[in-house]
Each structure stands twice: as structure tokens, then as C-alpha cells.
Amino acid sequence: MNEKAMRSQRKWQTIIWVAIIITFTYLASDITNFNIIHGIATLPNAITWIFSNLTITPETLERLPKILEKLAETILMSIAATTTATIFSLFLGLMGSKTTGTSSVLGVFARFIASVARNIPVVAWALILLLSFGQNSMTGYLALFVGSLGFLTRAFIETIDEASHSAVEALRATGSTYFQIVFKAVIPQCLPQMISWILFMIETNIRSATLVGILTGTGIGYSFDLYYKTLNYNAVALVTFVIVISVIIIELMSNRIRKVIL
């Protein structure tokens, strides 16, 4: 096949693909009664609405202390859920890792827990737990805890396998006990990476805590929900603004910490 024939074949392939994509988009919007043109046309209106309604007015600033109090509650809950999950994840991570795992049964058990906890979204966990624990901060805490447990266990298993295989072998050869190996080789070697994952988890949890709070009626999510449902859009804007600022601050802080420890 010469160059010219290949080029024309490429051209036809592109045309066919574009045609397929257009057909599918048309069919999909037809079935769901979604009008693209209409959607784009309403965009300017939506933006105007956002700018005219979602503004922070001086009166709403009076609510700031109350909102900050709720924000602090959310942040503290996220940190608590992350730190407690860290402790359990550490043990599950040691059990699930190929380097430090003691038995295959425990390894499978750890990885099973991790994947169940991780593959159900935090929002789904919140809704499931809502049924048995009701609308309180315990439910929010547990939802975040379970989500963090799954994610951190997975991250720790990989960190341990990656970072400490050779040192573990060496300490095994000196006749060290299991916990000596864990505390003298695995932890020193994996700690910076683990802290980095924990910080990432805290960031993620503060973001999810807002959403979980809407469902469980706690923390900053509750304020958001309350103002939203009472049509106090100026206060909603303030809440959103405070959340964005705090997430950015926490992200900057953890980036700073990461730079120092890694």
C-alpha cells in the first residue's frame, strides 16, 4: 500500500467515525428529549442568574460566624475519620501486602474489605448508613471512615510492596521478628509516602463531607442545604465560597508538608 492509498483510507476512517459519533449524539438526545441548541441558548441566562442571585451581600456576612462553626465541625470530622481509618488501614495494609503478609487468607480478607469499601461511593455509604444510624454526625463520620478505609488500605498495600521489599528480605535474613521488620524497615521506608496519602485523604474527605453533610444533616453541608431550601441564595453563595477557600488552604498546606517530607 503506497502513501496516497493510506492517506485516503485514513480520511475515510475519520469521516466514518465522525458520522457515527454525530448519529449517536443525535439518537441519544432524541431518546432523552434533550435539546442541545436549547441547552446552549439558556447558558447566558443561567450565568446571569448566578451572578445576580449568588452574590455575597453584607447582610449574609452576619451569618459568617455560624457558618465557620459548621465548617470547623466538618473539617474536624473529616480529620477524625481519616486518622481513625489510617490506624485500621495500616493493619489491613500490612496484612494485604505481599511483602509483609503472613497468610494468604488474611491477605484476601484485607483486599476484599478494601475493595468493598472503595467501590461503593461515599454518598452511597452515607445513604446506606442513614437507614441504620439516622441523621446525625455519627453517620457522616462512618461514611467517611469506610470510604477512607478502602482507599487508604489499597494505597498502603501498594506503598509497602513498592518501597520495602529488599529491606524486608535483609532483616528477615538477620533473624528479626515480624514486628521488628515492620517498625524498623517497612514504616521508616514507607512513612513519607503514607503521610502523603493521608493528607490527600483529608483533602478528599473535606470535599465529600460537604456532600455527605447534605444527606446526613450535619456540618457545612447542612448549612448549605438549609439556606438552599429556604431560598437564601446569598447565604448559599457565602457557604460555597467558604468551602472553596478552605479546600484551597488545606491543599496548599498539605502540598507544603509533602514537599518537606518527601
Added chain:
Amino acid sequence: MTLVEVKNLGKSYNAQTRVLKGVSFEVEAGEFVSIIGLSGAGKSTLLRCVNRMVEIDEGNVIFDGVDVGSLNKQELRKMRTNIGMIFQHYNLVPRLSVIENVLHGRLGYKTTLQGVFNRFTELEKEHAFFLLEKLGIADHAYKRCDQLSGGQQQRVGIARSLIQEPKLVLCDEPIASLDPNSSEIIMDYLKSITKELNIACIVNLHQVEIACSYSDRIIGLSKGTVVFDGPSFMLTSAHTDEIYRTKTVETRKLVTV
């Protein structure tokens, strides 16, 4: 006195390939033995069977009068304190200091809690500095290991194995990732210190010339069986041809084609 006795050792990782087949040899106390052979000949596996880092499938390994294969966990740990091990990639904890890594060699003598909380005696610390002095890296004692060169890291590895006060040191390709200059330094230290302290040494090596110039005895391994076992001066080119057979046959083929 015989320190290590390997009898009819066999090992296979899966049903198809047998890594070791009927390997038998003895190592005297204080002897310096090199094992040479191609990559995949089973050198590393053989070495790891001696301190049971890999399980023994067939035959026996007798170390200092005890059958290594029959030991329980506790006894195995106790036995391993008598066997030092040196690795190709040094296997240190890179984020810890040199002195901490050297003291890891003492963990086998400690209870779990003593080890976890760093309860090392003054005597052990002095011993660690003595060894670092001897290996010429005492200046780096408080540096992190990942700041040292390959040759220096391997000397930390040697110090860690010697602080165990072992009867035997197993070296798995100790110089395979070092330049010729550092290789010579490492082999010199290994030879002189083990001689001085009367420690037996089993070294896996790629380089025949180095094996010949340093060791008392050479064991040639090919496809999991011993094809040569004798003093280094008896190793002729016919033997090395057999040990590295596949390689030479291939080269010849290339030449004739």
C-alpha cells in the same frame, strides 16, 4: 570442621522447571567459597536455601550440626543470627542512617520490644563503630544511606552482616552492580575480614577471574547441578566452558553463521 553440609538439595518453583537438582557439597569453617554460573543457573536459590529464605524441597542442609529444613520459626530465627547475608542491591533501608542500618544486624538477638524501641547496648554501638572504622566509613555514620555511593552502601551491608557475629556470610552477587574499582575494594574487605574473624563465606559471582583470585574453592553450577567443585587453581578453561556452556555454544554458532 564442617560448617555447612548440603546433601542432595533439590528445589523447584513450579512443576515444569527444577532450579536445583541433587546439589551436594560441604563448606569448612572459615573457608572462602565462590559459586559461579550463568544467570538462572540457580546460584541465588542455592544461597537462599542455606538460611532457608526459600523453602527446601528435597534433600537437607545441615548448618553447624542442625538440619535447617526441620527448624520451627523460633529456631530458624535463632539460626539466622549466625548467618550474615549481603545482597547485590545492598538491601538497606535508604531513609535511615548508616549506624541504624548497621544495628539492624543485632535485631535477631533482641526481643521484639527491645528491637522496636532501639534498646541497643553501649557494647553493640561500640562494635558498630568499630566495624565502620574498619570498613573506612565511620565518617558517614550519621548520614542517610541514600546519600552514599554504591560501594559505600555495600560496605554498610557488610558491617550489618558482621555485627551479627556470624559463623557464615552468604553474599549474593555482592559486586554485580559496582564499578571495577569499588568491586575490588569490596572483595578485599570481604576476604580480609572474614579471614581475620575466621568466618566462612559463600559468594555468588559472575566473574570467573575474581572468583579465582579471591576464593579458596570454587563451585561451578550449571542448570541446577554442580559441574565443578575444587580448589580455584584446578579450574581450567575446559571447566569454565562447561559452566558457561550455553553461552559458548551460542557464540560459536554466531561465529560460524
